[in-house]
Amino acid sequence: EDQVTQSPEALRLQEGESSSLNCSYTVSGLRGLFWYRQDPGKGPEFLFTLYSAGEEKEKERLKATLTKKESFLHITAPKPEDSATYLCAVAGGTSYGKLTFGQGTILTVHP
C-alpha cells in the first residue's frame, strides 16, 4: 500500500525566512511525485511533478527535489501570499491520476 507522510504538520515563518517541507513516501513503482498547493476551502492546485531521484524543479520561490525515499519543497524568501497548505502525493501502479496524498503542511508566513 502506498504511503505518504509529510512534516512538519504546521510551519510558521517570518517573511523572508527560508525553510523546507518534507515528504516521505513508500510506493511500489513510482510513476510520479506531485506537489500541490491548497488554499482554505479550495481544490488542490498543481505545482510540480518529479519522476526520478535526483530531479529538481523550480517555480518562483519554490524548489522541489526528489530522492528515492523523500521529497523536499524548499521555500526561499517566502511572502505572506505563500501561506497555504502544501500537499505531497504519489502515483504508483498504472495510473498518474490515482494519487495517494499526505496530510499536508500548513504554512503560515507572517509579514
Place this chain on the structure above:
Amino acid sequence: EPEVTQTPSHQVTQMGQEVILRCVPISNHLYFYWYRQILGQKVEFLVSFYNNEISEKSEIFDDQFSVERPDGSNFTLKIRSTKLEDSAMYFCASLGRSNTEAFFGQGTRLTVV
C-alpha cells in the same frame, strides 16, 4: 486557462437522501477522478473513470456510490442514500492523454444533516 468546474459549491442534504455532484472536466481530457476530503483529513481517492467505465475504485466507493458521464462533457458522482459520515469536500479531477498531472476542481462541500 482551462479548468475543472464543479457544481454546486455547497450542498446540504438530509440523511438518507440522494445527491448528485456535478463536474465539467477539462475538454479533451480522457481520465476522470473523484476524491474526497473529510474536514482535517487527507485527500482520499474514490474512483477513476476512463472510456465510459470505472477503471479503479477504493474501498470507500461502495454500492452507495456511482459515477456517470451522461453527455460527453459532464461527469457526475451520485450518492444514493447519504449518511452523516459522507459529509466532506468532494473534488473532481481530470487528466489528459499526454499529461501526467491531474487538475482538480474547486470542490463541492457536502453537508449531511
